[in-house]
Amino acid sequence: MPENQSFRQDYPQLDPPVRTLMGPGPSDIHPRVLQAMAAPTIGHLDPAFIQMMDQIQGLLQQLFQTKNALTFPVSGTGSAGMECCMVNVIEPGDRVVIAQNGVFGGRMADIADRLGADVVKIQVPFGQKFEPEAIREAVAGKPTKLVGVVHAETSTGVCQSLPEIAEIAHEVDALLLADCVTSLGGTPVKLDEWGVDLAYSGTQKCLSCPPGLAPVSFSERAVQALKNRKSKVVSWYLDVSMLLNYWGGERAYHHTAPINMLYGLREALLIVLEEGLDAVFARHQHHGEMLVAGVEAMGLSMLVPADYRLPQLNTVVIPDGVDDAAVRRALLNDYNIEIGGGLGDLKGKVWRVGLMGHASRRENVVTFLAALESILVQQGAAIQPGAGLAAAAKVGA
Amino acid sequence: MPENQSFRQDYPQLDPPVRTLMGPGPSDIHPRVLQAMAAPTIGHLDPAFIQMMDQIQGLLQQLFQTKNALTFPVSGTGSAGMECCMVNVIEPGDRVVIAQNGVFGGRMADIADRLGADVVKIQVPFGQKFEPEAIREAVAGKPTKLVGVVHAETSTGVCQSLPEIAEIAHEVDALLLADCVTSLGGTPVKLDEWGVDLAYSGTQKCLSCPPGLAPVSFSERAVQALKNRKSKVVSWYLDVSMLLNYWGGERAYHHTAPINMLYGLREALLIVLEEGLDAVFARHQHHGEMLVAGVEAMGLSMLVPADYRLPQLNTVVIPDGVDDAAVRRALLNDYNIEIGGGLGDLKGKVWRVGLMGHASRRENVVTFLAALESILVQQGAAIQPGAGLAAAAKVGA
Incomplete structure (x- = not known):
């Protein structure tokens, strides 16, 4: 049937990269x-x-x-x-x-x-x-x-x-x-x-x-x-x-x-x-807490106080001197992790790290912390190597 | 992980029927x-x-x-x-x-x-x-x-x-x-x-x-x-x-x-x-003509004159005395073929038979003609058995 295959040279087979979607959405699909x-x-x-x-x-x-x-x-x-x-x-x-x-x-x-x-x-x-x-x-x-x-x-x-x-x-x-x-x-x-x-x-x-x-x-x-x-x-x-x-x-x-x-x-x-609403909410809360413990122990800070912070959407303040775009690019290109940049008034000031739905998993938290640490160390940022993962681990299984 | 499986009793595994979509859309998906x-x-x-x-x-x-x-x-x-x-x-x-x-x-x-x-x-x-x-x-x-x-x-x-x-x-x-x-x-x-x-x-x-x-x-x-x-x-x-x-x-x-x-x-x-626009249009035209030859030979008539008729959306006039809903129900339930009923001023007066995109295939034309004939014969409609498929076949491969 195909009579016109030649034009396909410009259009390779659909093969999107497999990302871990930890931005503000879309999040990981089940x-x-x-x-x-x-x-x-x-x-x-x-x-x-x-x-x-x-x-x-x-x-x-x-x-x-x-x-x-x-x-x-x-x-x-x-x-x-x-x-x-x-x-x-x-x-x-x-x-x-x-x-x-x-x-x-x-x-x-x-x-x-x-x-x-x-x-x-x-x-x-x-x-x-x-x-x-x-x-x-x-x-x-x-x-x-x-x-x-x-x-x-x-x-x-x-x-x-x-x-x-x-x-x-x-x-x-x-x-x-x-x-x-x-x-x-x-x-x-x-x-x-x-x-x-x-x-x-x-x-x-x-x-x-x-x-x-x-x-x-x-x-x-x-x-x-x-x-x-x-x-x-x-x-x-x-x-x-x-x-x-x-x-x-x-x-x-x-x-x-x-x-x-x-x-x-x-x-x-x-x-x-199937998981049950209470269990779902507890899972989001738990992984949010792990992430926050990790980034804070690393020496970074959160934009939103704990009492009205969403566990599924974590805004991490970008430390002075760190190149926002370079960090996000390295996460995407070297680790296949997508996070979000700041929007509007927060452009260039925060990272938005999503732990939503199927993306709210223990492995995503530790992979992100490990990858972020490596990238920040490479950028020469003043962080505590090893502290992030250790603190996250203490939040419990 | 699942703690709440019991509620799944009311929600069986997704298993939609496999239909041939010959209505006004959605049509068969490639x-x-x-x-x-x-x-x-x-x-x-x-x-x-x-x-x-x-x-x-x-x-x-x-x-x-x-x-x-x-x-x-x-x-x-x-x-x-x-x-x-x-x-x-x-x-x-x-x-x-x-x-x-x-x-x-x-x-x-x-x-x-x-x-x-x-x-x-x-x-x-x-x-x-x-x-x-x-x-x-x-x-x-x-x-x-x-x-x-x-x-x-x-x-x-x-x-x-x-x-x-x-x-x-x-x-x-x-x-x-x-x-x-x-x-x-x-x-x-x-x-x-x-x-x-x-x-x-x-x-x-x-x-x-x-x-x-x-x-x-x-x-x-x-x-x-x-x-x-x-x-x-x-x-x-x-x-x-x-x-x-x-x-x-x-x-x-x-x-x-x-x-x-x-x-x-x-x-x-x-x-x-890949198929090429001209080939795609010719295929739609050809199968539309097959369908029309078939329904007309059967003794039914088309709503729209040939010179401004769409080959992909065929409105067949429902013969007097034929039960519109019963025919469409039989097509769906007994043959898994979906066609459309009339809309607006044409409600109850026409069937809309789509031959769109991937649905515009020879096998769909003959299956539809054969199924429609069987149903109309069962309903006692005055049609010419066998004439539809014979006429469609003459339109050529």
Whole structure:
């Protein structure tokens, strides 16, 4: 059949390098997920697929710890989930309070602005968290439609406590939107107990699944806000009232769902729940602690204080005189380890070391510590050779 | 490790049925594409991935037959591609002419309406095509920003000729937008020669790749329209000026690209170009003709006249007295063949039989004809047993 093989000279066989993905995502993919994604494609209205959709929704509810009926994966990456949550409830002129302590809070504010909202952005420096009082002040006085907060800031590694903020938002009849991209499946996310109205996540962080889907969940209050809209949702693709006809009871065609990505997500969710949520969270916590013990013993320091630090996304302060890009390049080229650089205000100031999902493994912690030590020694940095691995080992098996 | 296996009782091992996908998409996936998708995930800023992005853009330009620099896959399904093209050039108040002869033209009009455009919808019945004069009348008199046309109507099987419409649009300084979801890789798409300014497609039709990406292409005129905008693009996720920083020279992070889907798309594009575009189009044409000869000899009729019928999407009129749903159910359950039902105005009136990409194979044509004949005979329909396969065979090998 092939008549035109000659042009293949410029396009070798697909053979991506095998990396250990310890950046801010994508993280290491579980082999079972890749295997699931290669299963035969079926139609998006096939009875066998409809059954799988029910399962995925039920599994996502367990991960989000919610009874929200409107819980499903958006056909796009995490940022499509963010946009989906916002575009469905925000109308032009709505007052929206966004708490920004990193890049992703800034993205929320940008989206709200594009939707014509009256955006009130409150800020603390990258790497800090918000005190509930700051939110209380921001929503005081004027009717506010939505409060947007990042539960797990992928750009800084900060975990923001949500229950107090939910209470404040609800007191003034505002909805609480939370970015759970990096938290879902890594640290507890309890939408119902905490009172989160809109949440979104991504598949490529603690779910150990390739990027391409954005799980979202809408509370009854959020659904009510959607029903009370005066204007049409400006995005057809992300209009939840239409998506609901497909993911809800009717199974009416909206757009063609990304079938094989959904095979992968189903497998990824099963892997998390087989291990059990508590065990998963404990594993992330434990390996995060090992990593921190190691880098601190080496003589480096963490950006975020321990009490609100995410164990799955560790921001390590780059020591003075160390060449950021050279270190990351050496990790990638000599050890096949990907970590992330700093984003926004933290560009050039921190490394972002992810221990998410399947990447949160003991072997990854020690390999990273060993590789980083070697590279820093080569760069002539003032570190304590051997101290990192010894300290990590003491955190226990 | 697994502590919680018991819950797996409700979730059996993923084992989707092996279907022959002869509906309106997803179509049969080429095995090499599924294999590529299971390759190890790498980061979206990994040098090895950046190199692959260049390749994918070059391959897409070959398929779209364009030199447009802004040619890349949107991280969403075909409808996200439609929305991406429209949201980037349409501003509130812009006059937009949409030619609707099926469901997807209707979707274009819906999106334009949500964007605040002054939408002029011209219509012909489902299954018919537009004469250029109808477009000329619609754009006459008032300044028009964009003309939207469906090149290959997935809901009807109509192929709309574009060069004359492009000329008319350009005479009045309007952009031409074309839906190429079902045409790309199945019938010729010549953006530059025809003068199409904005085009979008999907991976799950003639590219033999699972759904999840939407190739798009913007001409220089379209890019100019983008640059001349007075307002921000209302969608952050689909804002091409930002996506361009990632897919263009800078490779600046925008959102996390769906890595493994892009592995699949790369492989899918290589498969098409290995065969060669002319050979691919001839194969689609040939198998479409076989199918039509078969169904017509059986005593059934086609909705769309031969001169503007798509060979990859065949709308067969359901004979009086035949139970639409029962026939499709029997094809699926007894033969593992998926075809599509009618959409919109054609609901219950036609079957949509796809012969797209890897599904456009001789064995699929004869299996479908044989299965359909058996089912119709069982239903007591007045058809000519044996005539279908005989007529198809005469179309030649």
